[in-house]
Amino acid sequence: MKIRLHTSIAFISLALVVAAWFGGSLRQMDAVEARVRAIRPDITAIQKMEPGLYEGRNAQNQPLYIALESHPGYGGPVLMAIVVNTEKRIETVAIVESAETGPYLTKIIEAAVPDAFLGGSIDKLPHVHAVSGATMSSEAVIRGTARAAAMLGAQRFGLPPAPEPPLLGKEDMVRLLVVAGFFIVALIVASKRFIWNKNRARLILLATSVGVLGFWYGSQFSLATVALFVSGTWLKGVASWAPLVCLLLAVAVLILTRKNLYCAAICPFGGIQEGLSRITACSPPIVPTWMVWASRLLTLAALCMALYCRSPSDATYEPFGKTFNGVGSAVLFALTVAVLLSSLVFKRPWCRLLCPITSLSDYVQFVRNRLSNKVAQPEGDDPAPQKNNGATAPPAMNSNHTKQE
Amino acid sequence: MKRFLLYVVFIVFAGLSLTELLSLWHTDWKKDRSGVVFVRNVTDNTATAPVRQPVVTDYKKMIEVQGADH
Numbered sequence: 001m002k003i004r005l006h007t008s009i010a011f012i013s014l015a016l017v018v019a020a021w022f023g024g025s026l027r028q029m030d031a032v033e034a035r036v037r038a039i040r041p042d043i044t045a046i047q048k049m050e051p052g053l054y055e056g057r058n059a060q061n062q063p064l065y066i067a068l069e070s071h072p073g074y075g076g077p078v079l080m081a082i083v084v085n086t087e088k089r090i091e092t093v094a095i096v097e098s099a100e101t102g103p104y105l106t107k108i109i110e111a112a113v114p115d116a117f118l119g120g121s122i123d124k125l126p127h128v129h130a131v132s133g134a135t136m137s138s139e140a141v142i143r144g145t146a147r148a149a150a151m152l153g154a155q156r157f158g159l160p161p162a163p164e165p166p167l168l169g170k171e172d173m174v175r176l177l178v179v180a181g182f183f184i185v186a187l188i189v190a191s192k193r194f195i196w197n198k199n200r201a202r203l204i205l206l207a208t209s210v211g212v213l214g215f216w217y218g219s220q221f222s223l224a225t226v227a228l229f230v231s232g233t234w235l236k237g238v239a240s241w242a243p244l245v246c247l248l249l250a251v252a253v254l255i256l257t258r259k260n261l262y263c264a265a266i267c268p269f270g271g272i273q274e275g276l277s278r279i280t281a282c283s284p285p286i287v288p289t290w291m292v293w294a295s296r297l298l299t300l301a302a303l304c305m306a307l308y309c310r311s312p313s314d315a316t317y318e319p320f321g322k323t324f325n326g327v328g329s330a331v332l333f334a335l336t337v338a339v340l341l342s343s344l345v346f347k348r349p350w351c352r353l354l355c356p357i358t359s360l361s362d363y364v365q366f367v368r369n370r371l372s373n374k375v376a377q378p379e380g381d382d383p384a385p386q387k388n389n390g391a392t393a394p395p396a397m398n399s400n401h402t403k404q405e
Numbered sequence: 406m407k408r409f410l411l412y413v414v415f416i417v418f419a420g421l422s423l424t425e426l427l428s429l430w431h432t433d434w435k436k437d438r439s440g441v442v443f444v445r446n447v448t449d450n451t452a453t454a455p456v457r458q459p460v461v462t463d464y465k466k467m468i469e470v471q472g473a474d475h
Contacts, residue, residue, distance in 0.1 A: 035441050081441075095442040109443055118447040285411050298422065305430050314429050317422040331428070335421040342414045354418045 003370075010367060013300055020304035021230065027308065036066055039081050039094045052148075053155055062086065067152035072237040073100045073140030076228065076312055080144030084152055088121045093145060099311050104134040113141055122149040123159050136239045168241065175217050175242040182209060183249045186265040190257070202264065206271035213246075214268030214324045221247040223299065223315040223356040227306035250361075255368050260361050263351060269320050270351050276343035284347040291353060296363075299356040318356065 036054050037046060043056035043064055054066040065084045070077035076099040083092035093114040098105060108114075108131050116128045125146055130138040153159030168176070182205070188194060189201045213219045219242035226247060228234050234244055250262035263270055298317075306315035319336035342349040351358055 038441050039444060040446075090447070092444060092446045094444040098442050105442070114443065114445050118445060285407075285414075287411075291415055294419065298419070298426075302426055305426075309430075311429075314426075316429070317425045329425060329428070331421055331425045335418065335425070338414070338417050338421065342417075345410055346414065349414055350418070353415050354422060 006366065007370060010363065010370070013363070016300065016304055017230065017307065020307040024231065024308045024310045027310070035096050036068070036081070039066060039096070040064075040083055040092055043083070050155055052151065058085075064091070065152055065156055067148040068096060069144055069147035069151055070097075070236055071140045071144035071147060072239045073098065074136040074239045076233055077236045078137070078140035078144050080141060080148050082117070082122075082145060082148045082152070084122055084149075088123060088153070088157055090117050090120055090122060090149070093117050095141065098137075098140075099313055100137040100140070104137040107131055107134045108138045108141055111138075113138055114145070117145050117149075122153045122157070125149055140239075172241055175219055175240065176245050178212060178217065179219055179242050179246045180249065182213065182266050183253060183261070186261040187253065187257070189265060190259055190261055203274075205265050206267075206274060209266050210268045210271040210275070213266070214271070214320075217242060218324055219243050219246055220268050220320050220324070221250070221357075222318050222320055223302055223360075224306065224312040226356075226360065227303055227312040227315045230303070231307050231310060231312065233310070233312065251364060254361055254364055258365065258368070260365075263357065263361065267351075267357070269318070269323060270348055272323065273339065273343040273348045273350060276340060277347040280344045282345055282347050285349060285352050287352055295354050295356075296359040298354070299359040302356065315356075319350075 033048075037043075040056075042059055043066070046054050046056040046066070049055050052068045054068075056064050056066065058064050063086055066081060067084065068079060068081045070079040072078075077097075078095065078100060079097040081092075081094040081096045082090050083094075084090055095105070095114065111131045113128060113131060116126050120126055128142045130142065150159075150161060154161040185205055189198055189205060194201070219240070221243040225243045228238070229244060229247060238244060246262075250260075250266075253259065253261050302315040302317060306312050317332075317335075319332050319339055323336050323340075339350045346352070
């Protein structure tokens with residue numbers, strides 16, 4: 001009976017996510033057209049010529065062209081627009097849509113980055129430097145503008161198209177290799193052939209991950225990364241592929257080995273909590289069922305909202321960014337402090353109570369087990385106790401949480 | 406005692422998470438879908454005119470993303 005109920009909940013959750021995705025698509029389509037008109041209200045008779053390319057008339061009835069192109073910033077694609085006259089001169093530069101952090105965007109605007117393109121010809125764009133302290137955001141503005149100019153030049157003025165930039169930079173390639181390396185080591189440690197102390201090796205790997213993936217690279221994935229992946233925004237490019245690849249590897253390992261190695265041996269935030277817990281030698285909390293489901297409901301709501309608004313950052317309630325990079329609101333700062341302090345009382349309190357990745361891994365494991373019909377025993381109110389953070393394969397939905405009373 | 410602490414910790418976590426999420430959702434929900442973030446025209450006199458304000462979106466309240474490598 002409970003299996004059927006959980007299966008129904010799993011289906012409904014998936015349906016809600018899909019509905020949010022569709023709703024977001026429709027919402028976005030309506031917005032683009034309205035925004036094109038808002039860029040220059042004096043332009044009339046605007047007609048769409050190609051995807052991202054519009055033509056209109058100014059007050060003197062002369063044709064003007066509006067080109068839109070995006071480039072990945074740190075929070076997601078930054079959509080830039082330029083208005084160009086028949087002499088190929090840029091009359092207007094606009095940031096149409098952005099999910100970049102507010103202070104960074106202010107910095108870019110105050111540094112007059114968009115202004116640098118005004119009055120210039122689209123076939124002789126100036127070389128604009130990125131703003132120090134807002135590199136990725138300013139690169140998104142600069143390259144988005146350049147791509148819009150190149151697209152318009154090729155479509156309307158017969159200019160040669162600009163070469164596409166490489167998909168992966170050297171630095172990002174190194175990060176991907178490091179991320180993959182962590183998963184390979186975790187698989188080796190978890191394998192039966194590993195003859196040394198597994199727990200010690202796991203702790204060493206966790207500590208290394210805190211330093212490398214956490215503080216140095218900032219490559220930890222979050223619910224925002226999941227939203228980025230599900231929404232398809234990553235198809236337009238991302239500033240860094242490392243968190244996305246980390247997510248895909250974690251899910252792949254979970255499905256193939258039925259072990260949540262990411263949470264157990266790699267997650268930097270989990271590593272910090274576990275390190276603090278060792279100071280007081282505290283035990284994991286015993287989590288009531290209603291708390292488990294409250295956490296899952298919050299995860300589902302955040303994911304749906306992020307998909308509907310097409311803003312992956314709308315799913316960001318984890319304190320990872322504040323912990324490792326100091327980026328986040330005052331509320332996230334308070335949450336970070338709360339998690340760190342409570343890690344002295346309970347082992348891995350965020351992981352056990354509210355981490356959305358725990359909810360997601362429960363879901364993936366349940367679906368996997370259901371599809372492979374491995375759920376043989378009927379569930380009771382007190383599922384069997386699990387070892388720390390899913391190091392063993394869980395039987396059903398209540399998988400990554402400790403035993404209930 | 407530990408159960409009481411657990412409830413307190415959970416309420417604090419959930420309360421702060423919900424506060425953060427609701428502020429993000431409120432910003433996005435109210436965002437005018439017809440506005441743009443920033444516009445600059447070649448005819449704008451930037452020497453004397455103030456920096457043009459965003460048409461609609463309050464970009465200063467935009468979501469702070471995690472782990473920015475800026």
